[in-house]
Amino acid sequence: MAPERQGADAIEVLEAALRQVYADQPAPSEIFVPIEIDSAEREALELWLSSGAGRAVRISVPRRGDRRGLLELATRNSAMAYQAEFGDGTGAALEALETLQSVLALPTLPRRIECFDISTLQGRETVASMVVCVEGKMRKGEYRKFTIKGLGDVKPDDFAAMQEVVLRRYRAVLEQGGQEM
Numbered sequence: 001m002a003p004e005r006q007g008a009d010a011i012e013v014l015e016a017a018l019r020q021v022y023a024d025q026p027a028p029s030e031i032f033v034p035i036e037i038d039s040a041e042r043e044a045l046e047l048w049l050s051s052g053a054g055r056a057v058r059i060s061v062p063r064r065g066d067r068r069g070l071l072e073l074a075t076r077n078s079a080m081a082y083q084a085e086f087g088d089g090t091g092a093a094l095e096a097l098e099t100l101q102s103v104l105a106l107p108t109l110p111r112r113i114e115c116f117d118i119s120t121l122q123g124r125e126t127v128a129s130m131v132v133c134v135e136g137k138m139r140k141g142e143y144r145k146f147t148i149k150g151l152g153d154v155k156p157d158d159f160a161a162m163q164e165v166v167l168r169r170y171r172a173v174l175e176q177g178g179q180e181m
Helices: 003-021 039-051 067-088 089-101 156-174
Strands: 030-032 058-060 113-122 126-135 144-148
Touching: 003 039, 030 067, 030 089, 039 058, 067 089, 113 156, 144 156
Parallel strands: 030 058
Antiparallel strands: 113 126, 126 144
């Protein structure tokens, strides 16, 4: 396909996307796009968007500065969302794990991550939930819920509850021969 045809296709997709996104909701006053739209077509699109929004709407291609940074961030976010939805997700997951390894100064890549959340319901019942991520993918089948009892007369406290949950989890892993770690 000729380069000019590819550009025309990209513009058509962009215009169709703008019409679809803003058909049922008002457009913001400024819309940043990554490619230049023909001036006559851009003016017609701005007029349509402005009538739906009840105020002037401008479409522009930012070249530098904060606005260009916002456009680049949106582009990266949409690429990641697309990969998460339609790709195998290994690239983004690996990148996230490498970032986590770097930020936490871990000696190796974290292959298995277990996260806990402690909740005290109305000061009476303390519960914990655990979510599991293996190789950057959530493992819903391994999620767990713990009811915390036996903290004595101590007022429910997140630190004591967390200590209890982590000890329980550690014991369970040891009983299984450390296979989950």
